[in-house]
Structure formats: C-alpha cells, structure tokens
C-alpha cells in the first residue's frame with residue numbers, strides 16, 4: 001500500500017466517526033434503502049417465479065418434443081412415435097427428473113344437455129404427477145384422478161362440469177377425429193372433478209387415460225408430445241441442446257421460452273424492474289450522502305488545507321474523502337444485506353395473502369407469496385450502491401481536493 | 413547552491429475593486445543552514461512571503477527558486493511533492509490533525525513519504541522526546557496545551573527531514589516560557605541538523621534568536637542585516 005493510501009485508510013475511518021450521530025443516521029438510511037431494494041426484489045422475484053412455475057405446470061415441462069407440424073396444427077395427424085433410442089435414454093437419465101408422453105387433441109365433449117370444445121389429454125397419471133402437471137390431491141374436488149394409463153374414466157374441471165350440467169358418475173360423449181379425418185367418438189364416465197386456480201384452466205382441459213384415447217383415435221402407441229422437466233426452469237438452456245441432438249432432425253424440440261415467450265419476457269421485465277427500483281431508491285439516498293460529505297468537507301476545510309500544505313496531493317485528498325464515503329457505504333451494505341437475509345429467509349416458506357387473494361389470482365398467482373432471496377439481487381444492489389455512491393461522493397470530494405491551501409488554512 | 417532565491421517577487425490581492433499589495437518586488441537570497449527572522453508590523457507581507465516560498469501560493473510576478481527548483485515551472489502535484497520532501501511548516505495555530513495522536517501527527521508526513529512503519533515510529537518518538545513530549549505520544553491534540561501542540565508541529569516539521577522549515581508566528585499563541593522553549597528548540601535543531609529556518613514574527617524576543625534579520629514594510633524588504641543571536645531569558 002502506498003504511503004498516502006495507508007494514511008488515508010486510517011484517517012478516513014477516524015473521520016467517519018467524528019460525528020457519530022450524523023454517520024449513524026446516514027448508515028441507518030442507506031441500510032434501510034439496501035434492505036428495501038433486496039426485500040422488494042425478493043417479493044417481485046417470488047411473484048414472477050410463481051407465475052412462471054404456474055405457467056410451466058400447464059405448459060407442461062420446460063422442454064417439449066413434438067412432430068414438426070404439431071405446433072401449427074395440434075391435431076392427431078401430427079402425432080409422433082413413442083420415444084426410443086437416444087431420445088428415450090436421454091429422457092431416462094439426469095438432468096431430466098420427470099417426463100411424460102401424452103396425447104393431446106382437440107375434442108368435443110357433450111352431456112345430454114350441453115357440449116363444449118376442450119383440449120383432451122390422454123395421460124399416464126404417474127408420469128404427469130412426477131412432472132407436476134396433474135391436478136394435486138387437494139385440487140380434486142370430487143371423485144378421484146385417473147388410476148393408470150389404461151383408465152377409461154374422464155376427469156373434468158369443476159367449471160366445465162357445471163357448464164355441461166353434468167357431474168360425478170354421469171356419462172359424457174367425447175368426439176374427435178382420427179388421422180384419416182373420420183369422426184371417432186365414445187362415451188366415458190366422469191370419475192373426478194378438479195379445480196384450478198384459473199377458471200379458464202378448468203374449462204379447457206379434460207383428462208383420460210392415454211391408452212383408451214390412443215385406441216379411440218386409432219393411432220397405436222403414437223403420442224402428441226413429450227414433456228420433460230429438470231426441476232429448475234432457469235437452467236433449461238444447459239440441457240435442452242442435448243435433447244435436441246438426441247431427438248434428431250425428424251422431431252422438433254422446444255424450450256419453454258420458445259413455447260411461451262410471454263413467460264420469458266416476464267422474467268426479463270422482473271430483472272429490469274428490480275434494477276430500476278434499486279437505482280431510484282439509491283438516487284434518493286445519494287442526496288443525503290452528498291449532503292453529509294459536503295458538510296464534512298465544510299467542517300474540515302482548515303485541516304484539508306493543512307494536509308495539502310504538508311504535501312498531500314489533491315488526488316490523495318480526493319481519495320481520502322471517497323474512502324470515507326466508501327466505508328459508510330460498505331458498512332451500510334453489510335447491515336442492509338444482513339437485515340434482508342434475516343427478514344426474507346423466514347418468509348421464504350410463504351406469506352399468506354388470502355385477504356388480497358382475488359387480485360392475486362387474476363395475475364396468475366396463488367394466495368401465498370414466496371419471496372425469493374437471490375444472490376444476484378444482493379450483488380446488484382451492492383453494485384448499484386457502491387457505483388452510484390462513489391459517483392455521488394465525487395463532487396464534494398473533488399471540491400475538497402480543489403481547495404486553495406492558503407485560503408483553507410486561514411479559515412478558522 | 414542557495415536554499416531559497418526570491419527575485420523581484422510580487423503578489424497583489426484583489427478585494428472587490430481594491431488592489432492590495434502583498435509583496436512588492438521582494439528579492440532575497442537565503443543560504444543553507446541560515447537562521448533567519450522576517451520581522452515587520454502586521455500586514456507587512458511576512459505571511460505572504462512565507463506562503464510563496466513554501467509553494468502554497470503563486471506570486472504574480474518574479475521568480476522563486478527552492479533547493480534549485482523554480483517553483484513557477486512545477487505542476488500542482490510537483491509542488492505538493494516539493495512540500496512533502498523538502499519543506500517543513502509550522503503555522504500559528506491549528507497545526508495538527510485532530511483525529512490523529514501526537515505520534516501519528518508526527519508520522520503523518522513520513523507516512524505520506526512512504527517510510528516504513530518501524531522507521532516512522534522510531535523517528536517520531538525520537539523527535540517527540542527531543543521537543544520534550546516523551547510520554548505524551550498517544551494524546552490527541554485536544555488533550556495537549558497550546559505550547560505542546562506547537563512542539564508537536566515542530567517535531568513533525570523536522571521529522572520528515574526537510575532542508576527548509578518555514579514557521580509563521582510560531583509563538584503567537586504561546587506564553588513567554590513556552591516561546592523561549594520553542595525558540596531554544598529551533599536553534600538547537602538548526603545547529604545540530606543544519607536545517608534552514610525562516611521564521612516570521614513580530615515578537616522581539618523571537619527576533620533575538622536570529623543570526624539574520626529581514627525587516628519588511630508594506631510588502632517590501634526595508635532592512636536585511638546580520639546580528640549576534642540573543643536568547644530569551646527563561647523566567
């Protein structure tokens with residue numbers, strides 16, 4: 001360490017504590033600001049995280065495999081073969097944690113009174129559960145969910161059952177087209193009703209066993225899509241490419257960001273919003289910081305002149321004041337980050353927001369908010385505070401460095 | 413080589429519309445090891461001349477050379493470097509940095525110079541003992557008397573090993589006993605270390621110590637004579 005810098009390190013620290021009260025007030029203000037930055041970001045991150053997770057539950061999965069034409073025309077004509085070879089072994093090993101091969105076709109569903117268009121899913125309930133896309137036990141309002149891929153009962157959304165004026169134990173007729181455009185229809189018994197957070201989901205999806213649907217559509221063991229999940233949607237880019245090459249050119253592999261661009265956009269908006277929020281909070285705090293430092297310079301004009309007379313260069317004076325400001329910022333960052341960590345960690349199990357739940361549900365959220373503490377937010381806020389803080393301190397520090405030593409020394 | 417050369421140095425201050433003469437064509441040559449007093453009534457330009465020689469203020473006419481370096485040709489940073497390496501200052505009051513102890517104040521210039529911690533400390537303690545402050549090294553300026561603070565300032569001015577010490581009314585705030593003590597100290601340092609001293613004062617007792625007395629009036633040198641030093645009596 002150079003001589004002047006070593007002197008500055010000690011002097012800056014002692015100067016910081018010359019006016020305890022002022023320093024402590026500033027320290028508290030910046031710490032609270034830092035805490036607010038991280039806490040708000042954690043809340044927002046928790047919200048978007050939940051929105052994305054909910055979105056991925058109905059997508060479902062983070063990566064999907066289809067026959068090339070399926071996404072333009074999601075009909076049974078664009079089915080794909082049951083996964084095999086490289087694709088199958090890729091699906092069966094890490095990082096893939098769960099995958100499901102499903103039939104997904106548009107169908108008409110009719111009771112004796114009403115009929116509706118739905119998306120009919122022929123699924124294997126065990127793999128759907130592993131994927132997280134099947135209704136949870138507490139979402140089954142009546143009856144049961146499917147028992148296996150051969151189950152030929154049908155599970156409807158509660159809202160759809162109301163619209164169709166049907167109910168548990170009743171029979172409905174489903175109607176779709178086979179690959180040769182022949183109408184395929186059969187009756188099915190309603191074995192369960194499910195609830196979803198969004199009524200739209202209840203009206204859109206109906207579940208039956210994969211095998212009865214394959215038989216009805218006359219497609220052998222072909223399926224519409226494979227959905228796979230590795231647990232964390234943030235890391236999809238790491239493993240999706242391996243699946244692309246395993247699937248080969250005859251199949252189309254898409255990540256959730258491609259399948260639902262809206263979800264990806266939401267994440268980016270969240271990051272941008274956090275940053276703007278941090279900058280705004282700290283911009284307000286900088287006024288206090290500049291003011292504090294300007295006061296400190298004003299009170300110490302004489303000794304700054306003295307230090308210049310003794311041979312400290314203007315640059316060293318500038319550094320001395322920046323260092324004092326940096327100490328204050330770093331202390332505040334430690335306090336603010338610690339406070340954020342201590343307050344967010346216990347809340348990560350969820351904050352009950354049932355009072356305002358109506359509005360939350362509309363935004364695609366549950367009634368419990370899970371704040372998510374992210375290292376990146378702590379890092380970002382630290383960067384914002386240090387960068388803007390030092391920038392704001394430059395002006396008073398520069399003024400101090402430009403003081404005329406003779407005038408400064410004569411000032412009493 | 414002369415320690416200081418002033419050639420027709422002028423300094424004019426602007427106060428509102430009025431022009432105030434600080435220095436009026438001052439020419440002066442000071443040899444290494446001299447013990448010189450600048451005397452003259454208040455307002456005669458003593459401080460202005462010391463500030464100019466000490467590279468704290470820039471004259472608007474003439475030329476000053478310190479240790480062979482022409483001040484007019486140096487940048488701000490180079491002037492700071494010159495003050496750091498070659499010049500020791502003792503001002504009238506408030507010489508010390510309040511948050512540093514006596515020892516740290518004496519070490520300050522040496523630390524900026526980049527001396528090692530052990531060397532600094534040894535020199536600082538030696539100098540503090542030399543100015544009679546052994547045992548008070550850990551005190552902050554607020555815990556020292558005015559005379560003690562001035563002696564810390566002297567210790568600092570000399571500890572950094574300058575060729576030239578500039579002292580502006582160093583005894584103005586001291587009682588006569590402390591003044592005599594401080595001047596004895598200056599004389600001793602001048603004799604033992606060969607440091608050049610230039611002391612501005614209007615205290616006759618202080619002037620007595622000088623081997624050369626330069627009188628100023630209205631920014632001009634009006635007398636410049638050698639004299640036989642005479643110490644103040646300690647009562």
Ligand SMILES: Nc1ncnc2c1ncn2[C@@H]1O[C@H](COP(=O)(O)OP(=O)(O)O)[C@@H](O)[C@H]1O
Nearest residue numbers: 425427432433434453454455456457458459460
């Ligand atoms: N910064 C300044 N602005 C205006 N006038 C000044 C300034 N500094 C000194 N002067 C004037 O210059 C003259 C010399 O001042 P100074 O050198 O302080 O005298 P001394 O130290 O002998 O008392 C005085 O008339 C003083 O008023």
Ligand SMILES: [Mg+2]
Nearest residue numbers: 458459460580
């Ligand atoms: Mg003066």
